[in-house]
Amino acid sequence: MAELHPVCAPLAFLLGTWQGTGAGIYPTIEDFSYIEEASFAHVGKPFVAYGQKTRDADTGLPLHAEAGYLRPQGDGRVELVLVQPSGIVELLEGTVEGSTVQLASTAVLGTASAKPVTATERRIWLDGDVLRSSVAMAAVGRELQHHVVSEMYRLS
Amino acid sequence: MAELHPVCAPLAFLLGTWQGTGAGIYPTIEDFSYIEEASFAHVGKPFVAYGQKTRDADTGLPLHAEAGYLRPQGDGRVELVLVQPSGIVELLEGTVEGSTVQLASTAVLGTASAKPVTATERRIWLDGDVLRSSVAMAAVGRELQHHVVSEMYRLS
Numbered sequence: 001m002a003e004l005h006p007v008c009a010p011l012a013f014l015l016g017t018w019q020g021t022g023a024g025i026y027p028t029i030e031d032f033s034y035i036e037e038a039s040f041a042h043v044g045k046p047f048v049a050y051g052q053k054t055r056d057a058d059t060g061l062p063l064h065a066e067a068g069y070l071r072p073q074g075d076g077r078v079e080l081v082l083v084q085p086s087g088i089v090e091l092l093e094g095t096v097e098g099s100t101v102q103l104a105s106t107a108v109l110g111t112a113s114a115k116p117v118t119a120t121e122r123r124i125w126l127d128g129d130v131l132r133s134s135v136a137m138a139a140v141g142r143e144l145q146h147h148v149v150s151e152m153y154r155l156s
Numbered sequence: 157m158a159e160l161h162p163v164c165a166p167l168a169f170l171l172g173t174w175q176g177t178g179a180g181i182y183p184t185i186e187d188f189s190y191i192e193e194a195s196f197a198h199v200g201k202p203f204v205a206y207g208q209k210t211r212d213a214d215t216g217l218p219l220h221a222e223a224g225y226l227r228p229q230g231d232g233r234v235e236l237v238l239v240q241p242s243g244i245v246e247l248l249e250g251t252v253e254g255s256t257v258q259l260a261s262t263a264v265l266g267t268a269s270a271k272p273v274t275a276t277e278r279r280i281w282l283d284g285d286v287l288r289s290s291v292a293m294a295a296v297g298r299e300l301q302h303h304v305v306s307e308m309y310r311l312s
Contacts, residue, residue, distance in 0.1 A: 062158075062200065068223070069243075071269065081241075083223060083238060083245065085205065085225040087235055089245035089246070090245075091265055093268065109265065111237060111262075112262075
């Protein structure tokens, strides 16, 4: 195992694999609930690799997934670059303060066949031994609003 | 194991894990050689998840990584959305013909701290039992030109 890059120290609380449940809403779709597994890993370089997958809580079928990299800047600022199988990429900037990472998109782009997403806000925070994650999204012409929230427990 | 989504059938030759070696050049850096491992996976939905990591051929230390999703469009066209720990996201469009996927960027974006990359072209093709991969890149003010090429063999 490589030693954690010092710039990643403020994100050390994220490292590992987490599993739990979440719930999603948006005015254009039915409410839904899901099982989530997320991982945060490092290789000794100044970033943390992030991956996440969700499954439908009722059917077990795969729902969402995303992958990306957190780039701490050494001064409390954090960048996140993110990709989703729906054909969306996101660039986000924000901060890590204590056990809370708070990010807002500076750019969201989609391929020709992707649904239009124009902005997101993301928050990941450790609350006791629960890792909580929430996403607000502006999509399909709607303004930025709460979309999903989950709570996960450490698997490893 | 989920059944492969029919739209992914033209990309079935990629599915699995591959390992091999590669070489990189660019006018602004020293030539380098690397060990690469790449994987292509599906969950029954109309995309193929892609991930790749490289290590320095001499030191074994991690070099590059990227993650993304191939989105076949059912008519020979393919989209690729991609994220890199260097703070870069790419949207690419292209085609799959026989055992060759050929893609060109429609957008490349970087975070505030990322090195400027403005365009890429990517090719992945199966040559007998060798999976070959090449990337051309326009970065740090240079025009689009060959950057890396690798050859990998199937691990699983």
